[in-house]
Amino acid sequence: MIVATAGHVDHGKTTLVRALTGVDTDRLPEEKRRGMSIDIGFAHADLGGAQPVGFVDVPGHERFLRNMLAGVAAIDFALLVIAADDGVMPQTIEHLAVLDLLGIARGAVALTKADRVDAARIDQVGAEIAALLAPTCLRDAPVFALSATAGAGVEALRQHLAAAQAGLAARSQDGNFRLAVDRSFTLDGAGLVVTGAVLAGSVQEGDALLLSPAGVPVRVRAIHVQDRPVGRAGAGMRCALNLAGDLKRVEVGRGDWVVAPAAHVSTSRLDVRLRLLADAAAPLAHWTPVQLHLGAASLGAHVALLQVRALAPGEQAYAQLVLERPAAAMHGDRFVLRSQAGQRVIGGGIVIDTMATSRRIARPLRLARSIALDHADAGHALAALLDVETAGLVLEDFVQARNLSEAQVARLRLSAAMHAAESGGSTYAIGRQRWQALERRALALVADWHARQPDSLGVPEAWLAGQLRSEALPPLAHAALRALLQQGALVRDGLLLRLPDHCARLDAEDSARLAQVAALLQPAGLRPPIVGELAAALGMERAALMAFLERIARLGYLEQIAPNRYFLPQTVAALADIAAALAQESGTGEFDAAGFRNRSGIGRNLTVEVLEYLDRAGYTRYAHGRRRMVR
Template structure:
């Protein structure tokens, strides 16, 4: 099983999307249905086309429930970031993405919902640019309508691809389960639920419950369920319901933990490294969100990005754990990584500065190459914020190349090129009359974070850009056989009568509808003068030879007679010649051929 959390602004369709994917109502409370607003965490699951089971933790989007959102996001290894096409990026989207970035989540999808209410392209482009500057940079984006079902199959395919990229969970060794719900079932007793991130829980296990006061009490696993099915054992990563013996439901709260007995030392002090770099200032107290829990911690800056946190009660944390630090006053969210869960006391002058250096060494701050490889791509500004030296025209690191204001890893470049070629092949098979993609469609298909990268990517992939569209070399000349045959018949007719533009019914008789004519124009086989007039591309030059033989200046009627045509054709043809600078209009009724000087 895989577990994925949702994130995004209130009323952007997170719960509706989960319901459409799973057929399960994630909102559990009557108040949520009455208000049409997710307040608490919701849960649902489905089986993907590959057969992989995936569970969703649906989080509230309203700013008043940010704590509940962080409790749902904290234990999840991947995320669906939801943006509504008709509203676009909103303040809570920014806050939720900051939380995703703070947790260092690199696996996820951007889902633009309500595509039936507005063109999703602007929201897709904007979201890609914003997400590209976060830990989710380079993730795939999909547009859907939960109401009509458009895009849901593509989303399911994207979810299948996403779950294959998730790292293998640690199922052996000690267990740690952050509790997000506790309730009583008649005849069974106390049941707690949560996302099991590491380890395995089996029926009959003797565990300990670590509560918010720091107290630990022994409990026994009486029974297990996952996805509403009884289990003898459940391994990470999974949504699990644990029936406990030895404790009442009212004694268990969100943020408590189920732990392997005697396997998790607890701590009240942590030395952490801020993931976002060195802040201008830090308040004396911050809310620390970890797993499903939240506690207020005392803050002591050590120097640089190193900070010591003092917790009100001990927690079972270890080096490598990711935390979210939130300032309720400013609503600022920062990420932090636990470097030392058992730090030495700071008793001597200068000890904090020395400790900051130790934390920096132990943290193993990633190199620019490692960070770009992790994200796929990042802006030069983001690299500079990490302290990297990025020089114009120089390769910043091995396996990383600079493209304008972006740094891109070689692996991301290869991935994007493959996606772009695949998208073009799919488009050509589905629509041979227009086997090309617009720039935005190409960017979205390749999941490139910014359109400015497309020129280099197109060249790298062996493709070409023409008239604002991307296609394979020579795609303009290649037309389906039936269109080519019809065009040959029309070309023969226009060669004999070059100034007799066919009417729509004649084009239809040749087997050339609007899409076939448009393809022929793009291929350079026909010249479109206006919506109703198409001629051969050589016709303007042939017209000039006739018009140059007339007494100058000449009238429209004289041109019509000389060309043996109609006003329907002659007027747009003369305007075309004016536009090319071959003829010049003198007044309302006279023109002259412009002689070369």
């Protein structure tokens, strides 16, 4: 269990931690000189549980609120410290607001310096505290009157903390490892050491991790928990990691993260649910600049409201935070907002989506996405999102934004009302009913084609997939056609698709002429004669033959590769197979024109014509001098 203090300056937070743990958390010379905490300090104590209880002591002065926010980024229990003689003070109220915005519901109030006041004052401050806590997550927190210097009442608080630790449910180890760095330093002979709270997953010695958001690879050399070397640390612990790697090009410090590669998200936009404090001085206007505190990081941001032009005090709304620099975050992370000058806490909330886009999306759709994703349960969130994203989505984006483990993803696939299709190394998901409607739409388009062009062999696959892209992402459109082919609901005829019972018929004259042309094209293999050569061999006028070839190609019996070249469908299929083989053999999934020319033996000029045709037909995609297979 991790306990953090909170409260006004000089109310005895550090003294109380020393009484509970025997450790003075003021480690800086300036703190010793001034007698005041200016940075977060750390201690631990064995309260009889399976693990020692960790304590984070935070500074109380308003000038060091940023340091306080870094200390309470990931805690289990809040210890709100209020001096009996002073009572509730400004930083008491502000620190409590921070705890409430972070959703911390487990805690207690330490009413310190109780030996300096009488019983009436204790009762008076107790009433103030009850009124203060009533509208917050800590409304049920017990109050312990004590004197940390004299020791009176400290044991009762210690026993309460031990009971709280015993009743604390074990933190789930699901998800990929994430540690929020709140301190970093270098040790002679060891190198870089970072400390922080583990928010998710677990880590072992030797694990390969990333510094985030920079994305720099590191390796775990050693792990310490509560000043002891351990082989493993998991969610809910504070630990120190000794890291190795190419660390010369990056400065690691408070606000960075150490994460498993699958949990690395670097984003400049966050979709959030935001709440403005009830005592905020004014409404929060659209595009207000603020200071964002996320994990142990602090950075500038602008608030783009989605539902209203200005958010009233005490109200909440969906918004997008546009960050001044990339940050690491996950769905469910809590954050706090301060005014741009950092003078006061104004609000906070919860991260909904880290894959927020800068693309212009209609505000109603953006809002619908936020509402769908604002579910704690991943299965419910995905089902709701698929109702909004009717064309489908990339499942990996959803999985990464929520930091789901492989086991969680496997359960998600079984429980969600979705259909998934693999393409290009990614998984595309679409609602199951939408998938069935997509298949029905494809069959209807083919049936309509047959009705309008009964003498056509079938529908060009690229055309059919293009018609479906208005209803589904391209990979899902192609996946629907593949599924229909596997089911036998569609049949491939050369480069065309048709219904199983469709049988095209040419009239006798066209059929005879096509047979003559095919007899000239087939023996030539991969390099058929041009139109002029065909016309001479057939004894026809070139214009008359061209008119026939154009018409017969529209029906699917031939493929026009270039203005003066027509190929049999099986010849084009053989050339596409060569492209596919080259792409597979390359190791990168790409090939170039020279390799295709050498493998096919058709010469440079014809190679260019064939490859450009494959691009147009949707078989390949050209970029930067190389091609990749699309289907």
